[in-house]
Amino acid sequence: MGRFISAAVLREMAKLDKDIVLEEDSVLTPSAKDLAKELGITITKGRQEIVGQSVSGQLAGQPVNPQNERQVTSGAIGADTQNADLKKNVQKILSEVLKPACENPKATHVVGKNVVIQPFAEAPLGQKVGLVDVIDARVGNMASGFMTFDHSRLPWFLNYDEVDYIIEGDFVLEVEDKVFRAVAGDVVYIPKGSQVVFSSPTFCKVFYATYPANWADFCE
Known part of the structure; x- marks a missing residue:
């Protein structure tokens, strides 16, 4: 399985160049493809343009319009030196994004009665939302x-x-066109890349687990 290119990784890559070349075995996530279209990024694998306004490079049995043809050779854009620099920068970004959140995870015991939930600073004005991490990137990858x-x-x-x-209590999760109403004992899973609304018509207390542990670093 090749490298997964997420929206967060792609956003960093786009800071270097709007024309991005990926290795043949790379896997572009759906959210990354949507981001590419939104930012006008052209993404190419080998000789095939997978995100963009036209197909670059000649596929087997298909003619190429000279006016639209781009010069793409074995994953290279422009001069060899530019390609080498771009590849080096992409590898650096990937190594930073994909590295474990915690280099030395360790078993940890949290005493529940000692946990104090603080007001969540990112909550909208007037909304009573509390939040506290009890396990974070200092001790684990979740x-x-x-x-x-x-x-x-x-x-x-x-x-x-x-x-x-x-x-x-009563917990409500709105995600896309779905509404989940959960009560004590229920479990919900939310995949990466989801736009949601958390709420409670009364009061609720929720235990959460996230991956990776440094979730706050990925908030936009």
Whole structure:
């Protein structure tokens, strides 16, 4: 399996060049493809342009319009030196993004009665939302913690995976065109790349786990 190119990785790559060449075995996530179209990025694998306004390079049995043809050779854009520099920068970005959040994970015990949930600074004005991480990137590659919602709503974009376990109360999750109403004992999973609204019509307390642990670094 090749490297996965996420929207976060692609955004960093686009800072260097709007014409991006990927290795043949790279896998572009759906959110990354949407971002490429939004930012006007052209992405090429080998001799085939996979995101852009036209197909660059000649595929077997298909003619090429000279006016639209781009010069793409074995994953190279422009001069050899430019390609080498671009590849080096892409590798650096990938190594930073894909490296584990915690270099030395360790077993940790959190005493629940000592946990104090703080007001969430990113909550909209007037919304009573509490949040605290009890496990973070200092000790593990997954994070976990507690959230509370007191007659409140929190619109949010997840650039990470999350699992929520409802401890008490009524929890509502809106994602795309679906609405999940969960109560104590229920579990919900939210995939990376989801635009959501967390809320409770009354009060609820939720235990969450996220991957990667440094989820806050991926918030836009």
